[in-house]
Amino acid sequence: MKNEKNSVEKQSSVKQGAKFSGSLGYILAVAGSAVGLGNIWRFPYLAAKYGGGMFLLVYLILMLTFGYALMMSETALGRMTGKSPVGAFQSFGNKKWLKVGGWINAIIPILIAPYYCVIGGWVVKYLFEYLRGNSTELSTDGYFTTFISDSLSAEICFAIFAIMGFSVIVAGVKHGIENVSKIVMPMLVVLAVITAIYSVTRPGAWEGVKYFLIPNFKNFSIMTVVAAMGQMFYSLSLAMGILYTYGSYLKKDADIEKSTKQVEVFDTGIAVLAGLMIIPAVFAFSGGDMKTLQAGPSLMFITLPKVFESMGMPRIIGSVFFFMVLFAALTSAISLFETSVATFVDELGLSRTKSSFLMLGIVLLLGTASVLGFGAWDFVTVLGMSILDFFDFLTNSLMMPISALFTCVLILRVVGRDKIAEEVKLSSRFKRQKLYDIVIKYFAPAFLIIIFISSIASVFGWIKI
Numbered sequence: 001m002k003n004e005k006n007s008v009e010k011q012s013s014v015k016q017g018a019k020f021s022g023s024l025g026y027i028l029a030v031a032g033s034a035v036g037l038g039n040i041w042r043f044p045y046l047a048a049k050y051g052g053g054m055f056l057l058v059y060l061i062l063m064l065t066f067g068y069a070l071m072m073s074e075t076a077l078g079r080m081t082g083k084s085p086v087g088a089f090q091s092f093g094n095k096k097w098l099k100v101g102g103w104i105n106a107i108i109p110i111l112i113a114p115y116y117c118v119i120g121g122w123v124v125k126y127l128f129e130y131l132r133g134n135s136t137e138l139s140t141d142g143y144f145t146t147f148i149s150d151s152l153s154a155e156i157c158f159a160i161f162a163i164m165g166f167s168v169i170v171a172g173v174k175h176g177i178e179n180v181s182k183i184v185m186p187m188l189v190v191l192a193v194i195t196a197i198y199s200v201t202r203p204g205a206w207e208g209v210k211y212f213l214i215p216n217f218k219n220f221s222i223m224t225v226v227a228a229m230g231q232m233f234y235s236l237s238l239a240m241g242i243l244y245t246y247g248s249y250l251k252k253d254a255d256i257e258k259s260t261k262q263v264e265v266f267d268t269g270i271a272v273l274a275g276l277m278i279i280p281a282v283f284a285f286s287g288g289d290m291k292t293l294q295a296g297p298s299l300m301f302i303t304l305p306k307v308f309e310s311m312g313m314p315r316i317i318g319s320v321f322f323f324m325v326l327f328a329a330l331t332s333a334i335s336l337f338e339t340s341v342a343t344f345v346d347e348l349g350l351s352r353t354k355s356s357f358l359m360l361g362i363v364l365l366l367g368t369a370s371v372l373g374f375g376a377w378d379f380v381t382v383l384g385m386s387i388l389d390f391f392d393f394l395t396n397s398l399m400m401p402i403s404a405l406f407t408c409v410l411i412l413r414v415v416g417r418d419k420i421a422e423e424v425k426l427s428s429r430f431k432r433q434k435l436y437d438i439v440i441k442y443f444a445p446a447f448l449i450i451i452f453i454s455s456i457a458s459v460f461g462w463i464k465i
């Protein structure tokens with residue numbers, strides 16, 4: 001169903017050239033942003049750490065309710081106002097809290113981008129070593145820890161990744177990248193399926209499959225919910241202004257509901273596949289040492305090389321795999337840079353080039369702190385966490401619940417759910433409108449507050465992390 005009412009007026013602030021040409025372009029861009037290290041690196045280690053099947057169950061429930069509602073809201077608000085988050089909030093008035101709400105959305109990607117590039121750098125390193133034929137070394141115990149504590153090489157890899165991402169932004173070839181991702185992403189899925197099948201069929205791996213897929217209530221804690229919620233935001237690129245920005249580039253006839261569903265399915269599918277590649281392999285390859293499940297951020301880098309080594313042809317498989325992960329990570333990093341640059345252009349009045357260099361400066365500065373946190377500065381801990389973990393926790397567990405709450409309040413108090421529904425219905429039916437209403441009205445605000453309080457409580461040690 002099309003409805004052109006109001007659309008001319010609402011679109012007026014967006015340059016036509018900035019629009020996505022069709023919904024495929026839009027889906028590719030959003031999926032490119034969503035699928036990245038969050039799915040392949042972050043999801044498996046959180047699932048391993050926070051209760052396996054229990055984590056998966058909580059994650060799926062949250063994704064289908066909150067994730068869905070927030071994704072629809074942010075995209076609709078972006079398209080309705082034609083603005084990125086700061087402008088979108090302010091187009092509903094100039095009250096102070098609207099300013100704060102917009103800015104908190106805008107600041108999150110600026111804080112995530114630096115440490116995201118550090119992990120991107122780890123991927124660069126592994127790709128490089130596989131290409132050189134060093135697969136056996138990569139699969140030995142302790143390799144990863146030695147690498148990240150050598151700040152100089154970690155810094156070089158980090159800088160390479162960051163500069164690759166920025167070159168794409170500055171050269172303006174983002175759309176080219178999206179087109180290539182049409183080919184690379186399906187290849188990634190195929191290789192992930194092959195590796196997952198290999199992993200789950202290893203002797204001893206079955207315990208891992210059960211641990212990952214079957215919820216066990218003994219493994220439930222409030223931190224399971226906190227971690228799953230943060231991961232859901234992170235993985236779907238929610239609560240950080242990205243979908244406002246992308247929504248603002250969207251034409252009025254592009255189907256928001258359908259694209260939301262496709263991105264949810266694809267993003268979750270890749271995360272589950274990554275879980276199946278990595279978690280059963282921990283059971284099969286770690287010589288019975290279940291402490292590896294708690295390995296945290298290093299899990300993927302410790303476990304996968306062992307799997308590839310035992311699969312045969314590790315040099316080829318490792319190179320292809322890490323190349324594809326690098327690609328997925330780059331498309332996500334690009335979306336982080338893109339929204340940050342858009343904020344500087346819109347709100348600070350800087351040129352695009354100046355904004356890009358400002359952002360590069362911020363990334364290099366804050367990212368270096370994360371790199372050093374594993375090396376020369378390893379005595380520095382913030383609230384008991386390494387610097388990288390701290391940035392991750394600050395953005396995902398503290399800031400994102402707040403920014404999502406601002407979006408809910410914006411909808412409940414100012415915009416109205418019916419206006420969001422109207423916007424969605426410009427381009428399609430709103431099949432899950434009932435669910436949407438219930439989530440936004442009753443669950444989301446209370447739940448987000450509980451999550452926020454639990455995160456604080458975990459920092460002070462009142463509940464166990």
Ligand code: PHE
Nearest residue numbers: 034036037038039234235237
């Ligand atoms: N969603 C991306 C991932 O899963 C990460 C990301 C976070 C991208 C925030 C953009 C914004 O890797």
